[in-house]
Amino acid sequence: MYHIAFLGTIFAIFCATQAHQLKQKPLAQYISYSSVPGYFLQDNNSTNSSTFDFVATNFGLINQTYPTDAQFDPKNTKSQWERFANQVFRLNLVSPSNIEYKILFIGRHGEGYHNAAETFYGTPAWNCYWAQLDGNSTVTWFDAHLDANGVAQAQTVNNLWSRLIATQNIQTPQSYYVSPLTRCLQTANVSFSGLDLPASHPFVPEVKELLREGIDIHTCDSRSNLTYIKSLFPSYTIEPGFTEYDLLFRQSTSETPTAQGLRSKTLLDQIFSTDGETFISFTTHSGEASSLLSVLGHRSFSLSTGAVIPILVKAETLSGTAPVTTVLPYTSQVVCNAPPITSQATGTCVCSSGSTISTGLAKMR
Ligand SMILES: *[C@@H]1O[C@H](CO)[C@@H](O)[C@H](O)[C@H]1NC(C)=O
Ligand SMILES: *[C@@H]1O[C@H](CO)[C@@H](O)[C@H](O)[C@H]1NC(C)=O
Ligand SMILES: *[C@@H]1O[C@H](CO)[C@@H](O)[C@H](O)[C@H]1NC(C)=O
Ligand SMILES: *[C@@H]1O[C@H](CO)[C@@H](O)[C@H](O)[C@H]1NC(C)=O
Ligand SMILES: *[C@@H]1O[C@H](CO)[C@@H](O)[C@H](O)[C@H]1NC(C)=O
Ligand SMILES: *[C@@H]1O[C@H](CO)[C@@H](O)[C@H](O)[C@H]1NC(C)=O
Ligand SMILES: *[C@@H]1O[C@H](CO)[C@@H](O)[C@H](O)[C@H]1NC(C)=O
Secondary structure (H helix, E strand, C coil), rough: HHHHHCCCCCCCCHHHHHHHHHHHCCEEEEEEEECCCCCEHHCCCCCCCCCCCCCHHHEEEEECCCCCHHHHCCCCCCHHHHHHHHHHHHHHHHHCCCCCEEEEEECCCEEEEHHHHHHHHHHHHHHCCHHCECCCCCCCCCCCCEEEEHHHHHHHHHHHHHHHHHHCCCCCCCCEECCHHHHHHHHHHHHHHCCCCCCCCCCEEEHHHHHHCCCCHHHHCCCCCCCHHHHHHHCCCCCCCCCCCCCCCCCCCCCCCHHHHHHHHHHHHHHHHHCCEEEEEECCHHHHHHHHHHHCCCCCCCCCCCCCCEEEEEEEEEEECCCCCCCCCCCCCCEEECCCEEECCCCCCEEEEEEEEEECEEEEE
């Protein structure tokens, strides 16, 4: 009896171990992001974003020496950008395998027809009435295109890259991601055309759905179909799974900041877990840039049309599950039935001719 029981116990332990091994899931992991201060003027609290000039300040790169300079630049001949790139590559070399540093150049598109229209009508009337339309009788702002001013702003960014390539041998982006909205496709095109880029890292941006602007009733933030995007910029690559029609735009409800934050985090996770490059360009929107900065733990820094902000990002892969964050559902939108709208500081619409809760269905187009 004793003998049999003993064997039985061994057998039970063996079975339990087998079952445990079969059931064991890979350990849960998540990526925690932070922005590393001390390299760029934009992350210093005393820099005012509304007056800051990224063109006149070398993209905001602070003039300084780095610990890695002594070995890399003993004769003091390298540029600030060359020494910075070396510093970042060294950070990656000596950091533990679960920590990765990347430089994100986050650019906002140049001025679009929708920006000019918002200025023309004023923000309350824009948000409460005009933005839900495709345009007025003279101007279209559905999936808004760049206006002449916006093209000039993108050209300014192109001139800055061109100058920094020539004078500082700046490390240019090694990969590029762009929002699917036409104004961003155009901004990236003008910003990076005709530059002396390394043959190993040409300008071939990937169109990414999640880099789009916050989603609500504004038709300027709904995108065109994939056939159109491909016909406009055939050299761009399209991310896997990108749909022909815009399935995310709603003509009724608005993405909340927490929902947008989750979208931004998902986008970063996609890129950080698949892209091994270190210098990366995003071409996106003001609202989406703010959301990304917030997820990255960067101080808030609003970008004017056409502005670019570089951020040194530290991504740490941790085991376990990410801290739970509350994601609030999309909220309904009240719109005025007609102009004029005479509103107010609070953001609520004060309509002259009644209001409705927007329940429109987004068109497939
Ligand atoms: C921020 O900028 C101010 C003014 O230039 C400077 O005195 C301060 O040391 C900077 N702070 C950091 C943390 O770099
Ligand atoms: C910058 O300002 C924020 C908010 O005012 C504050 O929480 C933070 O500690 C400041 N950072 C530095 C380095 O002074
Ligand atoms: C930033 O600059 C703007 C424009 O000059 C000014 O109105 C604002 O008060 C400044 N903000 C701070 C925090 O100094
Ligand atoms: C940084 O260094 C460059 C080149 O030496 C110089 O032209 C520029 O004025 C410096 N910027 C600041 C803010 O000191
Ligand atoms: C349409 O909006 C634009 C602003 O983008 C404005 O310049 C133009 O006058 C408007 N057209 C009409 C007919 O009101
Ligand atoms: C920019 O767009 C134009 C017009 O579609 C095209 O001819 C050109 O090749 C594009 N350049 C880049 C770098 O995408
Ligand atoms: C795709 O979008 C373009 C530009 O908006 C439009 O002209 C075309 O009709 C659309 N195609 C389809 C099949 O919806």
